[in-house]
Amino acid sequence: xxxxxxxxxxxxxxxxxxxxxxxxxxxxxxxxxxxxxxxxxxxxxxxxxxxxxxxxxxxxxxxxxxxxxxxxxxxxxxxxxxxxxxxxxxxxxxxxxxxxxxxxxxxxxxxxxxxxxxxxxxxxxxxxxxxxxxxxxxxxxxxxxxxxx
Numbered sequence: 001x002x003x004x005x006x007x008x009x010x011x012x013x014x015x016x017x018x019x020x021x022x023x024x025x026x027x028x029x030x031x032x033x034x035x036x037x038x039x040x041x042x043x044x045x046x047x048x049x050x051x052x053x054x055x056x057x058x059x060x061x062x063x064x065x066x067x068x069x070x071x072x073x074x075x076x077x078x079x080x081x082x083x084x085x086x087x088x089x090x091x092x093x094x095x096x097x098x099x100x101x102x103x104x105x106x107x108x109x110x111x112x113x114x115x116x117x118x119x120x121x122x123x124x125x126x127x128x129x130x131x132x133x134x135x136x137x138x139x140x141x142x143x144x145x146x147x148x149x
Contacts, residue, residue, distance in 0.1 A: 010146045019063045020089070024048060024056045029086060030093050032066065037079035065089070094126055 006018035020026055027046055036042055043053050057080060060066040065086040071077040097114055105111050114123050128136040 019059070020065070020092075022056070024052060025060060026093070026096070028053075028056055028060060029065065029082070029089050032080065032082045032086065033090065033093060037081065038071070038077055039080070042080070060086070091126060094123065098126060 006014040009015050009018070020029065024046070028042055031042060031045055036045060039053065039057070042048075042057070043050060046053070057066065061068060061080070063085075064083055066080045067083050068078050069081050071079050094114065101111065115121055116123060128141075130136050130140070134140070
């Protein structure tokens with residue numbers, strides 16, 4: 001079945017998922033945050049087929065999430081570097097991580113931990129807050145649809 005494009009959707013979530021909504025793309029972005037830059041490193045670390053990796057990298061580059069640069073060691077290879085747009089996905093990756101920590105691991109189960117570089121302390125929980133500092137939830141927010149504006 002051909003995948004339906006959401007690139008013209010009026011919903012920002014739908015448009016975002018159109019670009020990064022498959023798990024491979026998000027795992028590539030996650031690994032790029034961890035310093036992975038070369039095709040072979042992505043392929044080895046993720047264990048994904050080369051054709052799938054090529055397609056996902058091409059899409060991420062086409063959408064300006066990654067850019068291709070000459071290898072930093074001066075070799076003939078190229079590297080994939082997060083752009084500002086790609087780095088702006090950091091809260092998305094952190095949110096997925098924190099949700100997974102809360103719901104997909106037993107309390108004492110070993111897992112990787114995201115920590116602050118300087119202090120090595122786990123990062124604080126991400127919580128949406130309102131203009132007055134209150135915690136926002138689905139109970140005190142709503143989406144204003146285009147036809148309601």
